Amino acid sequence: MATTSSPDIIYTKVDEAPELASASLLPIIQRFAAAAGVSVGTKDISLAGRILATFPENLTEEQRIPDDLAELGELVKTPEANVIKLPNISASVPQLVAAIQELQGKGYAIPDYPESPATDAEKQVRARYDTIKGSAVNPVLREGNSDRRAAKAVKAFAQANPHRMGDWSADSKTRVAAMSGNDFYTNEASAILDKEATAKIVLETANGETVLKDGISYPAGTVVDATFMSARALGSFLTEEIEKTKAEGVLFSLHMKATMMKVSDPIIFGHAVKAWLAPVFEKFGDQMAELGVNPNSGLGDLLERVKDAPEIMAAIDDVTKERPPMYMVNSDKGITNLHIPSDVIIDASMPALIRAGGKGWGPDGNEADTVCVIPDNSYAPVYDEAIKFFKANGKLDPATAGTVQNLGLMAQKAEEYGSHPTTFEIPEDGTVRMILDDGSVLHEHTVEKGDIWRSASARKAPIEDWINLAIERQKATGYRAIFWLDGSRAHDAQLIDYVVPLLEAKGVSDKFEIMAPRAATRASLETITKGENTIAITGNVLRDYLTDLFPILELATSAKMLSIVKLMKGGGLFETGAGGSAPKHVQQLHAENHLRWDSLGEFCALGESFKFLADVRGNARAQVLGEAVEAATQGILDNGRSPSRKVGEPDNRDSHYWFARYWAEALAAQTDDAELAQEFTPIAAALAENEAAITAELAAPQGAAADTGGYYTADPDKLSAVMRPSATLNGIIG
Numbered sequence: 001m002a003t004t005s006s007p008d009i010i011y012t013k014v015d016e017a018p019e020l021a022s023a024s025l026l027p028i029i030q031r032f033a034a035a036a037g038v039s040v041g042t043k044d045i046s047l048a049g050r051i052l053a054t055f056p057e058n059l060t061e062e063q064r065i066p067d068d069l070a071e072l073g074e075l076v077k078t079p080e081a082n083v084i085k086l087p088n089i090s091a092s093v094p095q096l097v098a099a100i101q102e103l104q105g106k107g108y109a110i111p112d113y114p115e116s117p118a119t120d121a122e123k124q125v126r127a128r129y130d131t132i133k134g135s136a137v138n139p140v141l142r143e144g145n146s147d148r149r150a151a152k153a154v155k156a157f158a159q160a161n162p163h164r165m166g167d168w169s170a171d172s173k174t175r176v177a178a179m180s181g182n183d184f185y186t187n188e189a190s191a192i193l194d195k196e197a198t199a200k201i202v203l204e205t206a207n208g209e210t211v212l213k214d215g216i217s218y219p220a221g222t223v224v225d226a227t228f229m230s231a232r233a234l235g236s237f238l239t240e241e242i243e244k245t246k247a248e249g250v251l252f253s254l255h256m257k258a259t260m261m262k263v264s265d266p267i268i269f270g271h272a273v274k275a276w277l278a279p280v281f282e283k284f285g286d287q288m289a290e291l292g293v294n295p296n297s298g299l300g301d302l303l304e305r306v307k308d309a310p311e312i313m314a315a316i317d318d319v320t321k322e323r324p325p326m327y328m329v330n331s332d333k334g335i336t337n338l339h340i341p342s343d344v345i346i347d348a349s350m351p352a353l354i355r356a357g358g359k360g361w362g363p364d365g366n367e368a369d370t371v372c373v374i375p376d377n378s379y380a381p382v383y384d385e386a387i388k389f390f391k392a393n394g395k396l397d398p399a400t401a402g403t404v405q406n407l408g409l410m411a412q413k414a415e416e417y418g419s420h421p422t423t424f425e426i427p428e429d430g431t432v433r434m435i436l437d438d439g440s441v442l443h444e445h446t447v448e449k450g451d452i453w454r455s456a457s458a459r460k461a462p463i464e465d466w467i468n469l470a471i472e473r474q475k476a477t478g479y480r481a482i483f484w485l486d487g488s489r490a491h492d493a494q495l496i497d498y499v500v501p502l503l504e505a506k507g508v509s510d511k512f513e514i515m516a517p518r519a520a521t522r523a524s525l526e527t528i529t530k531g532e533n534t535i536a537i538t539g540n541v542l543r544d545y546l547t548d549l550f551p552i553l554e555l556a557t558s559a560k561m562l563s564i565v566k567l568m569k570g571g572g573l574f575e576t577g578a579g580g581s582a583p584k585h586v587q588q589l590h591a592e593n594h595l596r597w598d599s600l601g602e603f604c605a606l607g608e609s610f611k612f613l614a615d616v617r618g619n620a621r622a623q624v625l626g627e628a629v630e631a632a633t634q635g636i637l638d639n640g641r642s643p644s645r646k647v648g649e650p651d652n653r654d655s656h657y658w659f660a661r662y663w664a665e666a667l668a669a670q671t672d673d674a675e676l677a678q679e680f681t682p683i684a685a686a687l688a689e690n691e692a693a694i695t696a697e698l699a700a701p702q703g704a705a706a707d708t709g710g711y712y713t714a715d716p717d718k719l720s721a722v723m724r725p726s727a728t729l730n731g732i733i734g
Contacts, residue, residue: 006080007041008617009033009609010072014088015046015712017582017597020589022086023714023723024653025599028660029606031733032667035679036621038613043068045141047089047099048712050132055110063108073140081571082613083141084605087581090135090259092266092342093297099712106713115294130420134262139413144567145466146408147473148547151604153630154560155403157637162398163556166357168390173250173369174358176387177241178380182233184264184417184454185377189443190225190490192497193218198437201422201455203447205430212424212432221460223494226434226443228426231450234268234375238275241373246324251360251370253327255349255383258341260544261418264452267425268375269341270296276323276338277302280315288312300339327360327370334363346374347545348580350383351552357395358387378489379545381518386549389525396553402528404550405479405535407470408543411462411568415491415540423454456491458539463495465568467502470537474511480527480534484542486516495539517542528554560600564608572612576601586711588647593706593722595652596645603633603659624673628666635662653698657729661687686732697726 011026013019030040044053045068052059053067075081089095097113104110113129114122150158200214218224245252254272258265273295274281281288281295291305306312329335329343337344350372353360359367372387374380390396409415426432426447434442434455447453474481483499485492496514503509515523520536527534528550536546551558563575582597589595610626613619636642641658643651664684667676687694706722709715724730 006075007039008082008613009038009040010043010075010083011040012072012083012085012088013042013044013046013049014086015048015581016089017585017589017595018086018576018602019046019714020586020595020708020719020723021597021599021602021652021656023719024656025602025659027724028656028663028733032625032660032663033610035676036619036625038610038619038622038625043072045069045072045088045137046712047091047095047132048103050136051096051099051103051110051129052108054128054132058109058111069137069140076141076143076567076571076573077569079570079616081567081569081573082609082616083571083573084602084609085141085573085575086602087576088137089581090137090262090342091133092258092262092340093133094301094340095342096129096133102710102712106710115292115297134258134419135260135416136262138410139416139419141573142410142565143412143569144565144573145411145462145469146406146543146547147469147564147566148408148543148561149405150403150551150555150560151562151633153634153637154555154600154604158555159399159401165355165395165398165553166359168357168395170391172358172387172391173248174353174372174387176372176374176380176384177244178377178384179229179233179237179375180377182230183376183378184227184229185489187229187445188225188227188490189445190223190494191442192494193220193222193224196220199224199434199442201424201432201434203424203426203430203432205428207428213422216422218457219459223458223463223491224434224442224455225457225491226432226445226453226455228432228445228447228451228453229264229268229376230448231271231452232448234271235275237375238272238373239278241371242275242323245371248371250324251327251362251368252324252373253337253344253349253353253360253370254373255344255346256341256374257346257418257544259345260541263420263423263425264418264454266296266341267452269298269338270294272373273299273302273338277316277319279319280312283315284309284312296341298338298340299336325362325364325368328363331361331363331365336363345580347548348558351549351558354383354386354390354549355552355556358390379517379541381516382521382542382545382549385518385521386525389522393529396525396529398554398556400531401554402531402533403554404524404528404546405473405477405533406543406547406550407466407473407535407537408540408547409458409462409466409495409538410540410543411465412459414458414462415456417456417541418454419456422456423452426451426453458495460498461568463498464502466537467499469566470512470535471503471506471508473535474508477533477535480532481512482520482523482534482536483512483514484517484520484536484538485514487514488516492516492539512537524550557598559598560604562604562608563601570616572609572616574605574609574612576605589706589722590708591705592647593701593704594647595723596643597652598642599652599655599659600633600636600642603629603636607633621673621676624667624670624676628663628670631666632659632662635666647702648699650695650698651702653723653725654695657687657694657698657726660729660733661691683732687729690728690732693728694726697728701725
């Protein structure tokens with residue numbers, strides 16, 4: 001629970017590029033906020049922080065840290081919540097293992113991650129680590145539904161300064177490949193519970209009954225789904241697509257979400273690795289298993305484990321020669337699409353490929369048409385229809401395009417598909433049943449060994465809140481408003497049963513359309529091509545996908561979006577746009593001391609956070625701060641002060657200097673609060689007068705390697721030295 005001693009605003013400590021940027025930006029925010037009597041504190045939701053909080057018994061008293069994620073999980077259920085949430089790592093197994101090893105190297109006696117747990121103790125350790133994997137943070141904090149849109153200043157700048165788009169040709173061979181049946185889409189069953197219930201998930205086989213999960217509680221009105229993907233059908237599909245891709249002479253690529261869907265998608269990824277190297281697994285499978293090979297961890301991990309087995313390496317080389325060329329993460333370094341499950345994330349990779357005119361990078365370092373394999377057919381039609389649209393109509397013009405806003409159903413873990421603890425890889429043939437506490441069977445599926453079975457749910461209160469949020473947004477904008485719901489899909493049909501009566505009861509049915517994702521994609525692209533605007537009202541997964549797809553087409557990036565979560569208990573969660581945690585940015589900083597991360601998303605979230613604080617606390621000075629933040633953000637855009645990608649040119653730290661300067665100038669110029677104007681007038685003057693000295697000090701370290709003292713756990717002093725290299729700026733800010 002929040003207390004009177006809690007900071008007014010919580011700024012989250014996260015990972016990788018946004019955390020590096022925080023070392024430069026947060027001191028500026030705290031200094032400016034303090035002038036208005038606003039306190040800004042931090043909570044650690046980084047991967048390393050969550051690992052340490054999970055194993056306190058393994059640490060010394062000095063090493064232990066509080067479970068900040070759990071504390072924030074309680075705070076967001078209160079009206080006092082005001083949280084600025086930056087992108088954090090949604091860890092794949094390779095990332096989790098790397099973070100563990102780094103912490104162990106720094107003297108933290110945490111256990112290894114047991115990839116194949118054998119003892120009860122190892123199984124317990126594995127279960128605790130699995131709570132950290134994937135999208136473990138967002139479901140805890142998102143006690144409200146999502147409102148994501150491009151800020152007016154950002155959209156106006158993108159139209160005035162259109163980014164480069166790749167050219168599409170009608171004869172492009174790029175296409176989307178999805179399963180035609182026996183996937184999550186076709187096997188889905190869904191029901192609305194008419195009363196509060198507790199459920200268990202059991203697997204009945206010839207050898208008896210196994211309880212997979214017990215004690216799952218649902219309030220009345222919850223939409224509960226169950227479905228599975230056939231491993232046999234998946235394997236056949238992947239094998240067929242590899243051969244078809246080779247015949248078509250294009251790149252092969254797999255697009256998954258192995259972070260958010262942390263149980264199902266790594267397994268699907270592993271099937272792709274096995275299909276790619278099928279002859280190798282057939283001949284050397286037992287030997288590879290003895291070497292610890294787990295295809296779910298990717299081709300990179302596999303190659304590392306078999307590198308001293310020349311006969312296996314030779315077999316891999318032979319198979320690779322017979323395969324189609326593969327879409328590459330890094331052609332220069334030989335990192336393929338199948339190397340690491342967290343390297344190719346569908347919501348980032350597909351928009352980038354579409355923006356590039358359907359081209360992906362091949363192993364030869366050149367761009368080429370690409371087959372985009374998205375096995376499950378639930379949302380593959382979105383990308384398939386987008387590709388068909390651009391083949392027929394040519395690339396989008398960012399200078400004239402309208403915008404797609406998004407309202408996403410995500411509160412209280414809505415639609416957490418493919419995530420632990422209700423997703424299972426089936427150990428033997430049988431029947432999976434969801435059984436309610438009254439003995440009735442809610443859902444039932446006949447499954448085979450290796451099938452991936454999953455259940456997810458969406459509660460009544462979040463669904464109704466989402467619909468009401470859509471009504472408010474449509475009324476405020478007058479935009480075309482579309483519920484992206486497929487009446488022929490089991491889950492969506494249940495949501496439609498909520499949507500239609502509520503729209504009718506509010507008398508606004510004529511303001512909204514309901515379309516399946518494929519039709520909604522085309523309608524939205526047609527709308528923005530005409531320069532008009534639309535609102536996509538979607539479930540959780542489509543929220544995640546569309547708030548990358550359309551911003552990347554409209555703005556060139558998804559990191560500059562306003563992302564507001566109106567918490568259901570009255571608080572506010574302000575996310576700093578999409579864009580991930582940008583590991584490549586960290587690699588560049590370490591190699592060249594240049595950080596190209598753009599903090600525009602943080603600027604947008606900060607302004608909204610201050611204005612929200614002003615509304616709920618009656619803090620007039622917070623309103624002045626928020627309006628000045630908006631002026632500073634506009635200054636960054638209008639004057640081209642965003643970071644450059646190239647070493648030797650202005651980077652993230654320069655952008656923060658200009659943000660502080662424009663912010664101070666706006667505060668000095670405003671007339672609503674004379675004391676604030678008086679305080680910031682000399683600061684604005686000092687920042688302007690010392691421009692040459694500050695920019696020189698910021699530029700001086702660039703080009704050489706930077707030592708932050710760690711990747712997942714940076715040393716605070718080293719990080720500060722790297723990210724705050726201007727003594728002049730530091731002296732002015734304090």
